[in-house]
Amino acid sequence: MAVDTTSSKASKPAGAATPAPASKKQRPSSVVLKLIMAASGTLLVLFLFAHAAGNLKIFVGLPDFDHYAEWLRELGTPLLPHAWFLWIQRFGLLAAIGLHIWAAAALTIRAKKARPVKYAHRPKVQGGYAARTMRWGGVIIVLFVIWHILDLTLGTVNPAGGDSAASERVVEGFAPERWYVTIFYVLAVVAVGFHLRHGIWSAARTMGQQTVKGERRAKAIALVLSVVLVAMYLSVPIAVTLGLVD
Amino acid sequence: MTASEFWSEGEPVFDKAAPDGPVETRWERRKFNAKLVNPANRRKLTVIIVGTGLAGGSAAATLAEAGYHVKSYCYQDSPRRAHSIAAQGGINAAKNYRNDGDSVYRLFYDTVKGGDFRARESNVYRLAQVSVNIIDQCVAQGVPFAREYGGLLDNRSFGGTQVSRTFYARGQTGQQLLLGAYQALERQIGLGNVEMNARHEMLELIVVDGKARGIVVRDMVTGEISTEFADAVVLASGGYGNVFFLSTNAKGCNVTASWRAHRKGALFANPCYTQIHPTCIPESGSHQSKLTLMSESLRNDGRVWVPKAQKDTRRAADIPEDERDYYLERIYPSFGNLVPRDIASRAAKNVCDEGRGVGPGGLGVYLDFADAISRLGQKAVEAKYGNLFEMYERITGEDPYETPMRIYPAVHYTMGGLWVDYDLQSTVPGLFVVGEANFSDHGANRLGASALMQGMADGYFVLPNTISNYLASGPFPKVTETDAPVVEARKQVEDRIEKFLSIDGDRTVDSFHRELGHIMWEYCGMERTEEGLTKAVGLIRALKEEFWTRVKVPGKGEELNQNLEKAGRVADFIELGELMCIDALHRRESCGGHFRGESQTPDGEALRHDDEFSYAAAWEYFGADGKPTLHKEDLNFEYVHPSTRSYK
Amino acid sequence: MDIKVRVWRQSGPSAGGKMVAYDVKGISPDASFLEMIDVLNETLILDGDDPIAFDHDCREGICGACSMVINGVAHGPEKATTTCQLHMRKFSDGDVIDVEPWRAAAFPVIKDLVVDRTAFDQIIQAGGYITVPTGTAPDAHATPVPKKDADMAFEAATCIGCGACVAACPNGSSMLFTAAKITHLGLMPQGQPERDSRVLDMLQAQDDAGFGGCTNAGECTTVCPKGIPLSLIGRLNSDYRKAITKR
C-alpha cells in the first residue's frame, strides 16, 4: 500500500518538545540522592546523641569526663588496638558527612538548574522556615564542626592547648570571659536543632513515611528530638560559662 | 415549509452503511461484513485524528494499538486538557449492576425517547450495546469510579430515568475518564505509534480525488503552516456551543475543524439542536467570559422561585412568602422543580422576560434551600451539596446557606454536527467524525450522562471497527505537496490569515463574538420564532460584513497569537450561526432542544410534527453568500414508537 | 475597583523579558482574574499594543491550563483555587499585583505567561498508565477494589496537571505531580503488575526533563489547587526504594 505520509515539515519525535539527549550520562536519581542523605544524616544524628550523652558526663565530675574520653579510645580493646574504635568512628563520620554534603550539593545544583530564572516577586515563605534553611544551615554546621575540632579535639584554638585533658579544654574554652565563644556555640547548636527539626522528619518521608497521621507524628518526634538534643548540648557550655562546673 | 429565499432543497441522503434486519444483531453483522486490514499492512496506513477528547483520545490510542500509524492534533498544550475533562455528572451504561430491570434494550429505548424521536434506532442500539464494554475498559485502565463498601461499583440515577445506570467519579467523571484515555494515548506516544502535535490547530481539510487525504494545520507556537497527509482523517473536535459566546464549554471550543470540512463537502446535520442547561450560575456583568454549570441534582432539594411583582429589587429575605411565585411547582404540579432540562430552562426565561428575574440585569431565578435547611438541618444539606455550595460561593461571593442561589439557563451541548453514516463516515469519503462533533446518536435532545458514553463508544469501539472497512479499500495514490488541491488548501489558510491581519479595523474579535452570541441567544436560544429567526439571519449577515471590514487582529502570523486564533474561530462561528438560524427556521415544529413558538399546544407545551419533520436535516454548503441546500434523511421507528412527552 | 498589574512580558521563547505595569480601571469585583486580563487585553488591542498571552481553557478549575504566579504565589492568594477561579474581590482597590509565568527550566516560557508543559506528558509517557489495549478488559466487577483504596486513588487522581507545584517548589521539582499518579495507579489492583517499572521509569523521566529533586519543602501542596497531599511523596519514595532493591 503505497502511501505518502511525509509532511511538509520534519516530523517531530512523538510528542516530545525537548527529547532527552540520548547520550545523557547515567546519574543517580534524585530519590537515590535523597536516600543517601537520609541514611548518612541518620548516622550523623546517632553520633550526635551519643556525643551529647557523653558530654553530660561532665556534670558527674571532671575526672569522670576525662575517664570517658579515655574510655572512648579504649573501646574495642583488646580486640582492636588502642584508639582504633575512635578512628573507625571518625572515618565513618567523615564518610557520612562526605556523602551527605555530596548529595546535598548535587541536589542543590540540580535545583539551581531547574529554576534558572528567579521570580521578580519573591515567593513568600509558605512551607515552613526550616525547609528553606537546610542548605545554609548545613554549611554553618560544618564550619562550626571544623572550629569545634580545632577547639576541643586538637586544642589548637583552645586556651588550654593541645596537650591538655578534655575537661580542661572544656572548662577553659567556655570560661566566663570567653562568653562570645559560648554564644557562638549556642548559635551553632541552635542551627543544628533547626537542621534536625526538618531533617529527621524529612528522612522519615524519604524512607517512605506516607500517611497523614504518621506525618504529624514524625514532625512531632523530630521536634522533640531536636529540642532534647539542643538542650543536652547547650547545658554544658552554658553551665561552664556560668561557673556551675568545676 | 418548503424551500425559500433562505435555502433550497436537494436530494435525500441515505445511510448506506447501516445494516437492516433485527436491531439486536445489526452491529455484529456490520462488524462481520466489514473488510479487515492485514496487521502487517496497518503500519503503512496513516490516520490523522483531530482532537484528543474522549472521542479522539480513545480513537487514537485504539488505532495505534491496532497497529496503524496515527497523527494526533489538539489546540491545547496537552491532550489531557481537552474539553471532555470538564464533564461532571457521570456516564450511562446498561450494566444492570443494580438488578433494577435495566438492559441494553431499556437504555436504547430511553435514549431514542429522550432524543424526542429524532435519532436513528440502529445507532442508538449500538451505543447501548457498547456502553457495557466502555465501563470494563475504563475500570481496567484504573479509572477510580465511585465504589461501595463491598468494593463494587456504585451507580446513581440521573436525568429522570427510572433505573440507576450512571457510573461516576465524584463530580469529576469526565476528568477521570479522559485521564484514562489520555494515559493510553501517552503510552502509544511513548512507543512511537502516535505522533502527537499539541498546540496545533487544524484550519483546512485536504480533499484529493474526492477523498479526505489530509489537513492543513497551524503550529500555534511558531505560526508555521504545514500540510499533513494521511489515508483517512478523523474529526473528534467537539461541540460548537461557543457560537453563543457564553456557554458552559471551554473557551477554546470551536467549530473550525467541522466547518472547514463542511465547506469542503461534508454535510452538516441538525445544526439548530442545542441543549440549554437550566442550572448554571448567571452572568454577573459585561466582563463575563463563560458560564459555570451547577449540578442538576440541586433541584432535588432546592425550590425555584421569583418575586410575583416585576422589578422587585428587595433582598430575597425581605420578600414575604405570599409575594413569591414558585412557578415550576405552580405550572407543573406533578413534576414541580424536577421537570426536564428544556422545560425548566424555558420557564426561567419566560419569568425573566416578564421582568421578574433577579440579580444583575434581571437574568436569574432563585434556587432556594431555606426549606431544605429547616427540614433536614444545615448539616445534612452540607453533606449532600457542600462542594457545590462552596463552588457557588467562590464564584459569586454569596453564601447560599444565607441567601438563595441565583441560577439561569446556559448553552451546554450541541446535538447537531457533521452528518455521518452508520460507519461514522461523513459524506466526504475517508472523513470520519466522532464524539460531539458528529450528529449521530442524540436526536433533538441529549439525556444526561450520555455524551461521555457516545464519545467513548465512537472512539474505543465503533470507529476502530468501521474505519478498517474504508482503509482496506486502498491502496490510495500518493499525495504530494504540489498536488493542486493541496496547494489550494494551503493557500486558503494563508490568505485567510493574511486577510485577518491586514484589515486592521477598530473592533476586537471578542466584541464580534459577544455580539453574535447575543443574536443567537435572543433568537436561536430557548424559544425560536419565524419572525425572530428571519431577523437573526439578517443581523448575522450584517455582522459578517462588518467583521470582515472592521475587525482588528494585532500581531503577526509567525508567533503565538491568540487573537488570530480567535479570529478564525469567530469567522466560522458567524457562518455557522447563520446556518443554525436557517435550520431552526425550516423546522417548524418543536422537538427536544428546539422549541418553536408557533408550534405549541394550547397550554404552551412543545408540539412535534412527526408527519412532516421526522427526518435529520443535513445541510450542504453553497458558498459563503449562497443558499445552503437541505438533504433530508428520513427516520424510521420500528421499535420505539413516537409518543408525546408530558410533565404536568 | 482600580488596580495596577505588573505583568511579565516576553515576546518569544528566546527573547528577553521584563515586568511591565498597566493600570486597570473600573474592574468589577465579581470578575475573575482572567476576566480582568481579558478586559485589559481589549484595551491593549484597541490601543495598538500587543495583548498579554496566557493559557486558559475551561475556566472552571479542571483543565489545568491556567498558570500564573500572582504576587509570588502560584495561582494566587486563594487556597485550593486555580487562577481562573480566583476573583477580583479577593483584592483591594488600589492594589499593585505582580503576575509572572511558571518559572522552571522544564517549563520554558513560550510567550508572556504561556509556558511549555510538555515535560509533564513525557513523565506520563514513561509509565503513567496501566497497559490494557482496548477490548481486552475483563468485566468491571471482576476485581473489587476496597472503597478506602478507591477513594484515596480518586483523591490522588484529581491532579489537573497544572504545574503549580513545580512553580512553587524551591527546587523546581515535579515530585507532587509524579507522586499523585504513582499513588493513583499504585492503589488500584489493576496497577500492580507495572508498579515497580512505573515508579522507576516515571522518576527517570522526571529527572531527565530537568526538574529538581524534592527536599520535602512542602510548598507544592500549599499551592496545589486540588490539595494533593504531601504524604503521597512518601508513597513514591517507598515504592521507589522497594523497586530498586528488587532490581
Ligand SMILES: Cc1cc2nc3c(=O)[nH]c(=O)nc-3n(C[C@H](O)[C@H](O)[C@H](O)COP(=O)(O)OP(=O)(O)OC[C@H]3O[C@@H](n4cnc5c(N)ncnc54)[C@H](O)[C@@H]3O)c2cc1C
Ligand atoms: C460543563 C459540562 C459538563 C458535562 N457533563 C457531562 C456529563 O456529566 N455526562 C456526559 O455524558 N456528558 C457531559 N458533558 C458533555 C461532554 O462532556 C462532551 O460532549 C464530550 O466530552 C465531548 O467529547 P469530544 O471528545 O467529542 O470532544 P472534546 O472533549 O470537546 O474534545 C475536542 C478536541 O478537539 C480539539 N480541537 C477542536 N478543534 C480543533 C482544531 N481546529 N484543531 C485541532 N484540534 C481541535 C480540542 O483540542 C480537543 O482535544 C458535559 C459538558 C460540559 C460542558
Ligand code: HEM
Ligand atoms: C555541610 C553540611 C550539611 C549540609 C550542606 C546539609 C544539607 C542538607 C540538606 C540540603 C538536606 C536536605 C534537606 C531536606 O531534606 O529538606 C539535609 C538533610 C538532612 N541533614 Fe543535613 N546537611 C549538612 C550537615 C548535616 C549534619 C552535620 C547532620 C547531622 C547531624 C545532618 C543531618 C541531616 C538529616 C538527618 C537530614 C534529612 C535527610 C533527608 O531529608 O532525607 N546534616 N541536609
Ligand code: HEM
Ligand atoms: C556544645 C557542646 C559540645 C561540647 C561541650 C562538645 C565537646 C566535645 C569535646 C570535649 C570533644 C573532644 C572529645 C575528644 O577529643 O575526646 C568533642 C569532639 C567532637 N565534637 Fe563536640 N561538643 C559539643 C557540640 C558538638 C556538636 C554540636 C557537634 C556536631 C554538630 C560536635 C561534633 C564533634 C565532633 C565531630 C568531634 C570530634 C570527634 C572525634 O574526634 O572523633 N560537637 N566535642
Ligand code: SF4
Ligand atoms: S499536583 Fe497539584 S499543583 Fe501539581 S500539577 Fe497536580 S494539581 Fe497542579
Ligand code: F3S
Ligand atoms: S515543594 Fe518541592 S521540595 Fe518537594 S515537597 Fe514539594 S516538591
Ligand code: FES
Ligand atoms: S482555565 Fe482550566 S483550570 Fe483554569
